Amino acid sequence: SQQGEEDPQALSIQEGENATMNCSYKTSINNLQWYRQNSGRGLVHLILIRSNEREKHSGRLRVTLDTSKKSSSLLITASRAADTASYFCAPAFSGGYNKLIFGAGTRLAVHP
Amino acid sequence: EAQVTQNPRYLITVTGKKLTVTCSQNMNHEYMSWYRQDPGLGLRQIYYSMNVEVTDKGDVPEGYKVSRKEKRNFPLILESPSPNQTSLYFCASSKGLAGTGDTQYFGPGTRLTVL
Numbered sequence: 001s002q003q004g005e006e007d008p009q010a011l012s013i014q015e016g017e018n019a020t021m022n023c024s025y026k027t028s029i030n031n032l033q034w035y036r037q038n039s040g041r042g043l044v045h046l047i048l049i050r051s052n053e054r055e056k057h058s059g060r061l062r063v064t065l066d067t068s069k070k071s072s073s074l075l076i077t078a079s080r081a082a083d084t085a086s087y088f089c090a091p092a093f094s095g096g097y098n099k100l101i102f103g104a105g106t107r108l109a110v111h112p
Numbered sequence: 113e114a115q116v117t118q119n120p121r122y123l124i125t126v127t128g129k130k131l132t133v134t135c136s137q138n139m140n141h142e143y144m145s146w147y148r149q150d151p152g153l154g155l156r157q158i159y160y161s162m163n164v165e166v167t168d169k170g171d172v173p174e175g176y177k178v179s180r181k182e183k184r185n186f187p188l189i190l191e192s193p194s195p196n197q198t199s200l201y202f203c204a205s206s207k208g209l210a211g212t213g214d215t216q217y218f219g220p221g222t223r224l225t226v227l
Binding site for chain 2: 003030031033037040041042043044045048050077090092093099100101102103104105
Protein backbone atom coordinates (compact mmCIF):
# COMPACT_ATOMS: atom_id res chain seq x y z
CA SER A 1 0.00 0.00 0.00
CA GLN A 2 1.23 3.52 -0.75
CA GLN A 3 -0.52 5.24 2.09
CA GLY A 4 1.18 6.71 5.08
CA GLU A 5 0.77 4.72 8.25
CA GLU A 6 0.52 6.62 11.50
CA ASP A 7 1.79 5.33 14.80
CA PRO A 8 0.54 5.06 17.47
CA GLN A 9 -3.11 4.54 16.63
CA ALA A 10 -4.09 6.29 19.84
CA LEU A 11 -2.28 8.51 22.32
CA SER A 12 -3.47 9.80 25.66
CA ILE A 13 -1.56 12.50 27.53
CA GLN A 14 -2.01 15.26 30.10
CA GLU A 15 -2.17 18.94 29.27
CA GLY A 16 1.29 20.45 29.09
CA GLU A 17 2.97 17.27 27.91
CA ASN A 18 4.40 16.83 24.44
CA ALA A 19 2.75 14.56 21.89
CA THR A 20 4.70 12.78 19.21
CA MET A 21 3.10 11.01 16.28
CA ASN A 22 4.93 9.10 13.60
CA CYS A 23 4.24 8.37 9.97
CA SER A 24 5.91 5.77 7.79
CA TYR A 25 5.58 5.25 4.06
CA LYS A 26 7.04 2.91 1.50
CA THR A 27 7.96 4.73 -1.70
CA SER A 28 9.65 8.00 -2.67
CA ILE A 29 7.72 11.17 -1.98
CA ASN A 30 7.68 14.75 -3.22
CA ASN A 31 6.25 16.13 -0.03
CA LEU A 32 4.26 15.17 3.03
CA GLN A 33 1.43 17.01 4.69
CA TRP A 34 -0.08 16.69 8.13
CA TYR A 35 -3.78 17.31 8.77
CA ARG A 36 -5.92 17.45 11.89
CA GLN A 37 -9.52 16.30 12.19
CA ASN A 38 -11.74 17.23 15.07
CA SER A 39 -14.38 14.59 15.74
CA GLY A 40 -16.54 14.07 12.66
CA ARG A 41 -15.42 17.28 11.00
CA GLY A 42 -13.42 18.10 7.90
CA LEU A 43 -9.67 17.83 7.89
CA VAL A 44 -7.62 20.96 8.42
CA HIS A 45 -4.15 21.39 6.96
CA LEU A 46 -1.41 21.81 9.56
CA ILE A 47 1.93 21.79 7.83
CA LEU A 48 3.73 20.76 4.66
CA ILE A 49 7.28 19.46 4.47
CA ARG A 50 9.00 18.89 1.14
CA SER A 51 11.34 16.03 0.39
CA ASN A 52 14.41 18.29 0.47
CA GLU A 53 13.55 19.59 3.94
CA ARG A 54 14.40 17.89 7.21
CA GLU A 55 12.48 19.93 9.74
CA LYS A 56 9.80 22.60 9.85
CA HIS A 57 8.15 24.53 12.63
CA SER A 58 4.79 26.19 12.94
CA GLY A 59 3.88 27.54 16.35
CA ARG A 60 3.81 24.56 18.73
CA LEU A 61 4.20 22.10 15.88
CA ARG A 62 7.45 20.60 14.75
CA VAL A 63 7.61 18.21 11.81
CA THR A 64 10.63 16.19 10.80
CA LEU A 65 11.21 14.15 7.69
CA ASP A 66 13.76 11.40 7.21
CA THR A 67 13.59 10.28 3.60
CA SER A 68 16.23 7.60 4.14
CA LYS A 69 13.99 5.94 6.72
CA LYS A 70 10.82 6.90 4.88
CA SER A 71 9.34 8.39 7.99
CA SER A 72 8.05 11.64 9.41
CA SER A 73 7.09 12.75 12.88
CA LEU A 74 4.78 15.43 14.21
CA LEU A 75 5.56 16.87 17.62
CA ILE A 76 3.04 19.01 19.45
CA THR A 77 4.66 20.78 22.36
CA ALA A 78 2.89 21.89 25.53
CA SER A 79 -0.33 20.25 24.43
CA ARG A 80 -3.74 21.62 25.32
CA ALA A 81 -7.15 20.02 25.65
CA ALA A 82 -8.06 21.75 22.37
CA ASP A 83 -5.41 19.65 20.60
CA THR A 84 -7.62 16.60 21.12
CA ALA A 85 -8.24 15.35 17.58
CA SER A 86 -7.13 12.81 15.02
CA TYR A 87 -3.96 13.54 13.09
CA PHE A 88 -3.24 12.26 9.61
CA CYS A 89 -0.16 12.26 7.48
CA ALA A 90 -0.57 12.43 3.72
CA PRO A 91 2.49 11.57 1.66
CA ALA A 92 2.48 12.77 -1.94
CA PHE A 93 4.25 10.08 -3.88
CA SER A 94 6.56 10.82 -6.75
CA GLY A 95 4.51 10.62 -9.92
CA GLY A 96 1.24 10.44 -8.03
CA TYR A 97 0.32 14.08 -8.46
CA ASN A 98 -3.39 13.56 -8.48
CA LYS A 99 -4.03 12.52 -4.94
CA LEU A 100 -2.94 12.47 -1.38
CA ILE A 101 -3.21 9.14 0.35
CA PHE A 102 -4.29 9.32 3.96
CA GLY A 103 -3.71 6.69 6.59
CA ALA A 104 -6.04 5.78 9.44
CA GLY A 105 -4.62 8.51 11.66
CA THR A 106 -3.52 8.88 15.28
CA ARG A 107 -6.24 9.71 17.79
CA LEU A 108 -4.83 12.12 20.35
CA ALA A 109 -6.61 12.75 23.64
CA VAL A 110 -5.27 15.55 25.85
CA HIS A 111 -6.69 15.49 29.36
CA PRO A 112 -7.00 18.66 31.47
CA GLU B 113 -14.74 33.58 3.77
CA ALA B 114 -12.89 30.90 1.82
CA GLN B 115 -14.73 27.65 2.23
CA VAL B 116 -15.96 24.36 0.85
CA THR B 117 -19.62 23.67 1.49
CA GLN B 118 -21.44 20.38 1.32
CA ASN B 119 -25.11 19.59 1.43
CA PRO B 120 -26.79 17.86 3.03
CA ARG B 121 -24.75 17.38 6.19
CA TYR B 122 -26.77 14.36 7.26
CA LEU B 123 -28.80 12.01 5.11
CA ILE B 124 -30.66 8.80 5.83
CA THR B 125 -32.01 7.03 2.79
CA VAL B 126 -33.04 3.60 1.57
CA THR B 127 -31.36 1.19 -0.78
CA GLY B 128 -31.76 2.10 -4.43
CA LYS B 129 -33.04 5.64 -4.03
CA LYS B 130 -30.84 7.95 -6.10
CA LEU B 131 -29.22 10.80 -4.23
CA THR B 132 -26.85 13.68 -4.85
CA VAL B 133 -24.48 15.31 -2.41
CA THR B 134 -23.50 18.78 -3.51
CA CYS B 135 -20.09 20.38 -3.06
CA SER B 136 -19.19 23.95 -3.79
CA GLN B 137 -16.01 26.00 -3.26
CA ASN B 138 -15.52 29.75 -3.50
CA MET B 139 -11.74 29.82 -3.92
CA ASN B 140 -11.56 29.39 -7.70
CA HIS B 141 -9.70 26.12 -7.19
CA GLU B 142 -8.89 23.92 -10.15
CA TYR B 143 -8.73 20.64 -8.27
CA MET B 144 -11.60 19.00 -6.41
CA SER B 145 -12.07 15.54 -5.01
CA TRP B 146 -14.37 13.34 -2.99
CA TYR B 147 -13.31 11.06 -0.15
CA ARG B 148 -15.11 8.62 2.06
CA GLN B 149 -14.01 7.93 5.60
CA ASP B 150 -14.71 4.66 7.35
CA PRO B 151 -13.49 3.57 10.79
CA GLY B 152 -10.00 2.11 10.66
CA LEU B 153 -9.64 2.77 6.93
CA GLY B 154 -8.69 6.43 6.84
CA LEU B 155 -9.82 8.54 3.92
CA ARG B 156 -10.16 6.91 0.55
CA GLN B 157 -10.47 8.93 -2.62
CA ILE B 158 -13.58 8.26 -4.71
CA TYR B 159 -13.19 10.63 -7.67
CA TYR B 160 -11.23 13.73 -8.48
CA SER B 161 -11.38 16.51 -11.01
CA MET B 162 -8.50 18.58 -12.31
CA ASN B 163 -10.71 21.11 -14.07
CA VAL B 164 -14.09 21.65 -15.65
CA GLU B 165 -15.21 18.58 -17.59
CA VAL B 166 -12.10 16.65 -16.46
CA THR B 167 -12.78 13.91 -13.93
CA ASP B 168 -11.08 10.66 -13.07
CA LYS B 169 -11.49 7.70 -10.77
CA GLY B 170 -9.85 7.51 -7.40
CA ASP B 171 -9.34 4.37 -5.35
CA VAL B 172 -12.97 3.45 -4.66
CA PRO B 173 -15.15 4.76 -7.52
CA GLU B 174 -17.61 1.85 -7.79
CA GLY B 175 -21.19 2.91 -7.21
CA TYR B 176 -20.48 6.63 -7.56
CA LYS B 177 -20.66 9.23 -10.32
CA VAL B 178 -19.47 12.80 -10.46
CA SER B 179 -19.67 15.75 -12.80
CA ARG B 180 -17.78 19.03 -13.12
CA LYS B 181 -19.81 21.37 -15.27
CA GLU B 182 -18.76 24.46 -13.39
CA LYS B 183 -15.47 25.19 -11.71
CA ARG B 184 -16.99 25.78 -8.29
CA ASN B 185 -19.27 22.72 -8.10
CA PHE B 186 -18.48 19.03 -7.91
CA PRO B 187 -21.55 16.94 -7.00
CA LEU B 188 -21.33 13.31 -5.95
CA ILE B 189 -24.10 11.10 -7.29
CA LEU B 190 -25.15 7.73 -5.96
CA GLU B 191 -27.44 6.26 -8.61
CA SER B 192 -28.50 3.24 -6.56
CA PRO B 193 -27.16 3.50 -3.01
CA SER B 194 -26.42 0.35 -1.05
CA PRO B 195 -25.78 -0.16 2.67
CA ASN B 196 -22.03 -0.52 2.07
CA GLN B 197 -22.01 3.11 1.00
CA THR B 198 -22.95 4.16 4.49
CA SER B 199 -20.05 6.42 5.38
CA LEU B 200 -18.79 9.92 6.12
CA TYR B 201 -18.10 11.78 2.89
CA PHE B 202 -15.80 14.74 2.39
CA CYS B 203 -15.34 17.05 -0.53
CA ALA B 204 -12.00 18.82 -0.86
CA SER B 205 -10.48 21.39 -3.14
CA SER B 206 -7.05 22.83 -3.83
CA LYS B 207 -5.46 25.34 -6.12
CA GLY B 208 -3.38 22.76 -7.92
CA LEU B 209 -2.86 19.05 -8.05
CA ALA B 210 -3.12 17.33 -4.71
CA GLY B 211 0.32 15.78 -4.84
CA THR B 212 2.25 18.99 -5.49
CA GLY B 213 1.92 20.26 -1.95
CA ASP B 214 -1.06 22.55 -2.38
CA THR B 215 -3.22 22.66 0.72
CA GLN B 216 -6.40 20.64 0.52
CA TYR B 217 -9.43 22.48 1.88
CA PHE B 218 -12.07 20.12 3.18
CA GLY B 219 -15.80 20.54 3.51
CA PRO B 220 -17.57 19.81 6.80
CA GLY B 221 -18.61 16.31 5.76
CA THR B 222 -21.84 14.51 4.89
CA ARG B 223 -22.85 11.59 7.05
CA LEU B 224 -24.80 9.17 4.87
CA THR B 225 -26.75 6.20 6.13
CA VAL B 226 -28.25 3.77 3.62
CA LEU B 227 -30.83 1.41 5.09
